[in-house]
Amino acid sequence: MFVQQLITGLSVGSIYALMAVGYSLIYSLLNFTNFAHSASVLIGAYAGYYYITLVVDNPITAALCSLVLGAILAALIERITYQPLLDKGARRIYLLIAGLGISIIGENLIVVLIDGRFHAYKTALSSMPVSIFGASIGVIDLIILLASAVALLLVQFLIQKTKVGLAIRGAAFDLTTASIMGINVRRLILIVFIIAGSLAGLSGVFLGIKYTAYPTMGNLTNKAFISAVVGGLGSLPGAVVGALILGVLETMISAYVSSAMRNLFAYALLIVILLIRPWGLMGKSMEDKA
Amino acid sequence: MSCAASLSVEHLTKQFGGVVALNDVTFEVKPGEIHGLIGPNGAGKTTLFNLITGIYRPTEGDLKLNGQSLVGKESHEAANMGIARTFQNIRLFGELSVYQNLITACQKHLSYSLLDGFLRTAKYRQQEREIAELTERTLKQIGLWDLREQMAGNLPYGQQRRVEIARALVTDPQLLLLDEPAAGMNEEETGKLSEFIRSIQEQYPVTILIIDHHMDVIMSICDRITVFNFGSLLAEGTPEEIQTNEAVIEAYLGSE
């Protein structure tokens, strides 16, 4: 029972991590919360649903399709909305507002163009159990966990070992200096949005398989914000750790206390962290950052 | 009206992580003088301003305004003690008019409460009248009165600098910190600026500490000059002394 919950929790946490890493990546570079992140999650979830329903019941190609669509959408949003604002040197609050506007458009367009109902993925995988250590574990949880780990390791490799990654790390440290040093900052920002968007699209498909696809599922990105703060805002490893902790704790709460308490617990955890340790588990204390 | 303040910098050190931005700096600024700070980029001049105005905390050492320590004071507390400043990259209230920029800066002269503001009591009306007069007087003295309705962010660069200095002046400072006021100006403009800074010192009882790379400005207006190099004090003296100081010449010739 416990092992089963732990695996489920880790699988939920790894989906949160996909969203949280993308969110933190953008945050660490541009210092603002990308509320439009939810649009990529949504398109990922619905693309996956239609792919599996209408094309073929193959979660791997479905996930790839969602990943690409999530990335394209994020790139479009960046080019159409954020880029002009960043070029103008607009205040941060306008970036937040624009993102909020986009997330609202996304959510309501789905209702208007498709419908407001829940769409369960018609895949054979979602109810298939497998027995490990005597515990019955959903195959889908294992797949999600594995696929997320692979995706996150790829991002880790990209950031730590490639030239682009080096530029991203440099720009996250100091955007102005990076642009002075001849790094094409506009292109870099686009790349970061594409990475974040593909992770979000992937998370969308996993959320869809696990919980169904529905118009307000973009609000699940709130869990990514919580994970990021718990782990330390702007820190990528922090985002992963925060997401896994949140996923496991949430699952345990809904298994052993009450499933109604699940979300309440998540938000309460956020408030507690903000009160006692706002820089999070892995973040540094924020003094002297003038 | 307040009077010009003295500033003493005592064994001041500031480190960021392992990087030493200022290293054991000691010097004195006398009341009423115009004191120049020069040195190559990264020598720690703006860091010193940020330490004086409470944006950074010193790692070691002390800063005293009229003998009173500034260490541990928040930015707004330093401002209320009589320190005003301008910024290297101008920081005006861009979407407000020139007049609003100045009237907003009169916070210090307003002691009425929130309730006084809601009820528009006699106290509110009197203090508001006073700051309106102060703002008008300052704008006229600095020659910005005709621009008072203009949005500050839309003004040409040179005018923005003047507005920023005017905004600092309405706070009735004892110590005024000017961070590269002549940056980006041509020769004619810097000439005007030098005159302008001199006129401030004649009209207001204030000590001025100025950072700039324009040697003509610094040499023509400063009473004393302190030279920084790599976070340390290199030399100190009158403009004549600095111009003939061998260490300074070597540092400047060596670096360029």
Next chain:
Amino acid sequence: MLSYWTGVATLTGIYLIATLGVSILVGFTGLFSLGHAGFMAIGAYGTALAVKMLHLPFYAAILVGILASMLAGALIGKATLRLKGDYFVIATLAIGECTKLLIENIPSITGGARGLADIPRKTNFFVVWTILVIVVVLLHRFLNAKHGRGCVAVREEELAAKSIGIDTTRTKMLSLLISCALCGMAGGLLAGYMGYLYPIMFTMAKSNELTMTVILGGAGSLTGTILAGLVLIPLPEYLRIESAEEWRMVLYGVLVVIVVVFKPSGLMGNKEFTVSGLLRRLKKWFSKEKRNGEKGAGERG
């Protein structure tokens, strides 16, 4: 029919009070909020419970609601306003969702998702609009005094605000408390007008709507907020088509993005609408027309 439109006007007035609260925080102080429906909920349920359980008279109960809302605001403000970064925004999100979930999960007190009914109906059109007018006058005075100017300075350039002696953390807190008080009051009035409350009245979508009305009206203009509120809040009442609510939100979203990208100052910018200002504009416009006319006539001649 008349009573129907009085009802619409009363609700518009109530939501306008909340929108003005958000305007002080978002429009004038430049702090973004995603959870102000939560503060409305705290005010609404605080008022309703104070009436039903403590048997307080309605207007004393509203005070309880306002104070409860301010207390919640103070809590997250204390934790996050001194921090750099988006902590405050995320905290408002948390308080908004937390409030709704708490209400849903303690049905013994709040009635849960099934709602809280039988609240004495003590407000009406006149009360709401009288309060609204007083609020507008007080906010106008606030913005033309020391503390209000401090808020605008924080929005415009925080470091400069500090350099002229403004305690920015305190100023932000003040702005937050005012906005919480107004949202709390709007919540209390809503409880006293409707006679019943449901948690779904206070969703994140409602919070977003409050913020977007402010942005569309012009961040930094009271009259802009009021005009936008008067047009946008009763909008669903004119538009009675299928999925009007969703189309309205799509429209809001698109408008907000367009406004932010092309005209960040919104409908009114930071200008206030005044009669003399309008006359001046008209005069300018007419003289231009006349000149164009003359020019056109001259060319023809």
